[in-house]
Amino acid sequence: MARFRASDGVEIYYQEWGRGGASPPVVLHHGYVAHARANWVWPGIVRRLTAAGRRVIALDARGHGRSGKPHDPAYYGEARMAEDVSTLLDVLGLDEVDLVGYSMGAVVSLIVGSQEPRIRRLVVAGIGGNSVRLPGMRARPNPRKAISDAMLARSIASVRNPALVGFRLMADMLWADRRALAAQAAAFHGKRIPLERITAPTLVLAGRDDPFAARPNLLQQAIPDSRLITVPGNHTTALTKSAFREAIAEFLR
DSSP, rough: OOEEETSSSOOOEEEEEEEOOOOOOOEEOOOSSSSIIIIIIIIHHHHHHHHHTTOEEEEEOOTTTTOOOSGGGGGGSSSHHHHHHHHHHHHHHOOEEEEEEEEEHHHHHHHHHHHHHHHHEEEEOOTTEEEEEEEETOOOOOOHHHHHHHHHHHHHGGGHHHHHHHHHHHHHHHTOHHHHHHHHHHHHOSOOOOOOOSEEEEEEEEEEOGGGOOOOHHHHHHHHTTTEEEEEEOOTTTSSSHHHHHHHHHHHH
């Protein structure tokens, strides 16, 4: 068990597997509500990467898993989580890593990739052109309040949106701190990410039936030196598919 303190004092938990070799370590960043075990260990992704000889490092984002869980939205947002990734690299003394992010973690990874020169290769999964603010795309309704309200609702029966029911079910299943998750929802990243500044070769990876990863081709076209792979599954099941694991392992090889 390993932890470090972020610049604002929040304690961040991370775990490592494998010894690695000549290749740089792989850093994994999970999605909203989940934690490193749910997104990366249980679906077999850590096992696939370590079998390929890679050292793997996965953190629990602030507000999630075994990391600190303040209830003030001022401590949250994907930009703060991106700072936590850079701090992790500092703590471990890493000069070069491959970075993989899923859903919320993919947004974090895009921010990191746009400003962190230590990223060799980048994988962003579970998001599409509808997930980030791209030029020429119609602005999406802000989901912050709806998601926050779903997390704070006394009963899941009062959550009417099916997508939000899924998030709430997962939060209850993982015994998550729903007040912390509501604080993160209130601080979801809404600014444009300078995708043109990403210099690492990038893989956009999306489930074909994932409504949260709609129009992934538009995201891929906005990132220099990138490619797109789609795999079977939706936002939950795509992670469990062998094609998902193999796409990551092959791209990072």
